[in-house]
Amino acid sequence: MGTICEWPRTEEYKQTHSLPIPIMVLPIHLYGHDALREEADPVTENTEALQDLIDDMIETMHNAAGIGLAGPQVGRSTRIFVVDVTPMASDMEEEGEEVPPQPMVFINPEIVEEGTSTVDMEEGCLSIPEVREAVTRPDRIRVRYLDRNLEEQELETGSVLARVIQHENDHLDGVLFTDYLSSFRKRLLSRSLRQMKEGNVEADYSLVAAGDEPVPAR
Numbered sequence: 001m002g003t004i005c006e007w008p009r010t011e012e013y014k015q016t017h018s019l020p021i022p023i024m025v026l027p028i029h030l031y032g033h034d035a036l037r038e039e040a041d042p043v044t045e046n047t048e049a050l051q052d053l054i055d056d057m058i059e060t061m062h063n064a065a066g067i068g069l070a071g072p073q074v075g076r077s078t079r080i081f082v083v084d085v086t087p088m089a090s091d092m093e094e095e096g097e098e099v100p101p102q103p104m105v106f107i108n109p110e111i112v113e114e115g116t117s118t119v120d121m122e123e124g125c126l127s128i129p130e131v132r133e134a135v136t137r138p139d140r141i142r143v144r145y146l147d148r149n150l151e152e153q154e155l156e157t158g159s160v161l162a163r164v165i166q167h168e169n170d171h172l173d174g175v176l177f178t179d180y181l182s183s184f185r186k187r188l189l190s191r192s193l194r195q196m197k198e199g200n201v202e203a204d205y206s207l208v209a210a211g212d213e214p215v216p217a218r
Contacts, residue, residue: 032197
């Protein structure tokens with residue numbers, strides 16, 4: 001499943017490539033897949049393959065109606081995630097938070113500062129469909145990262161954007177939001193999570209279960 005669209009690159013690239021670049025919707029790896037528990041590798045150079053991956057990840061995130069997606073979730077051991085909090089932009093503005101241009105690309109991100117206050121907020125994950133639980137995280141962060149052009153950026157933010165960045169950054173270290181839950185909440189979710197490991201789950205987007213078993217979109 002995918003779409004064909006024009007991808008703005010350099011003039012040199014446009015002159016040597018007359019065909020449009022296919023942007024693909026990638027299957028998302030499901031809870032229980034080994035890829036979600038591996039520490040991702042840093043990006044060392046800006047390549048055509050990296051730019052293709054960025055476009056594919058943004059397309060995949062939008063296709064699944066998500067607001068964040070990390071490399072390991074599409075089977076790429078790469079320290080990269082994409083974010084698009086456009087649906088929450090008005091809420092952020094009401095809270096006095098500036099909304100950077102969306103979508104955003106974070107390469108080799110590092111959270112260099114955290115706020116002293118914490119806040120509980122319900123989280124979900126495209127790799128864990130139909131599960132939403134409250135997670136406690138710092139209310140504000142400062143993150144240093146490379147954008148899609150591999151230029152260094154630094155952002156201080158709060159609200160939902162800080163939440164999404166922390167959530168997606170965890171994916172790069174093999175951490176899932178369910179890891180933060182109490183033993184009691186984990187027991188309540190144990191059956192659902194076990195079924196996910198077996199590929200017994202439905203979602204509106206394609207998934208890959210443990211053992212690389214495909215789970216078609218419903």
